[in-house]
Amino acid sequence: MLNDEELLRYSRQILLNHVDVAGQLRLKNSKVLIVGLGGLGSPVALYLAAAGVGELYLADFDTLDVSNLQRQIVHDTAALGVLKVESAQTRLQGLNPHIAVQAISDKLTAENLPNLLQSIDVVVDCTDNFTIRSQLNAACFAAQKVLVSGAAIRADGQVSVYDPNNAQSPCYHCVFGDGEEEGLTCSEAGVLGPLVGLIGSLQALEVLKIIAGFGEPLIGRLLLVDALSSRFRELKVRRDPQCKVCGVRHG
Numbered sequence: 001m002l003n004d005e006e007l008l009r010y011s012r013q014i015l016l017n018h019v020d021v022a023g024q025l026r027l028k029n030s031k032v033l034i035v036g037l038g039g040l041g042s043p044v045a046l047y048l049a050a051a052g053v054g055e056l057y058l059a060d061f062d063t064l065d066v067s068n069l070q071r072q073i074v075h076d077t078a079a080l081g082v083l084k085v086e087s088a089q090t091r092l093q094g095l096n097p098h099i100a101v102q103a104i105s106d107k108l109t110a111e112n113l114p115n116l117l118q119s120i121d122v123v124v125d126c127t128d129n130f131t132i133r134s135q136l137n138a139a140c141f142a143a144q145k146v147l148v149s150g151a152a153i154r155a156d157g158q159v160s161v162y163d164p165n166n167a168q169s170p171c172y173h174c175v176f177g178d179g180e181e182e183g184l185t186c187s188e189a190g191v192l193g194p195l196v197g198l199i200g201s202l203q204a205l206e207v208l209k210i211i212a213g214f215g216e217p218l219i220g221r222l223l224l225v226d227a228l229s230s231r232f233r234e235l236k237v238r239r240d241p242q243c244k245v246c247g248v249r250h251g
């Protein structure tokens, strides 16, 4: 049930036919894991907290550095040196006291991910590291959890949704294989703050659509954003029957 304060707080999205009270209740009863509380994870966490996603799990083992503040808007200058999950947890609980926010500062591994994913409905990949992305994809596929993936570097961004419960949906490995060149991250190549804000906002939007059950999620589509020309492009992405992560699912 939603109390009067919640009905008022979420009234502008409850007003939308495709959300309504039923959709709001689905948001309240859902659990979302956000991996990475940096440039992408900041808007994801803020928007999902504000929208009333009932339980947010924040995973990041890093502490806040002054060079993060140009784009990682969930954090504050006063939190320099603090664990990002703790800084974000404080901010999100201040934003919305009706939700629960769990902070996970342990590294996510192939060993601890399966257990964590059991209770999660949707996973949002906001990391900037190909190895962790691949690990997360494999764990999500094994646990049959939807993965909302975003990335941004320099002036280029991309978003897609991988749904193991949809036979048409590729997984992250189907699309990106064993790797682009390893290692180049925002800290080395640079990135624009509003671009990660845009990509993170698109990720948050996909999560709301998937949980509340409206619209057309970015499944089988990879959305590319070119910040320099302000152009959006969409690529069809298909399941690879030979994929070593999801290829033998019906085998």
Ligand SMILES: [Zn+2]
Residues within 6 Å of the ligand: 170, 171, 172, 173, 174, 175, 239, 240, 243, 244, 245, 246, 247
């Ligand atoms: Zn695959």
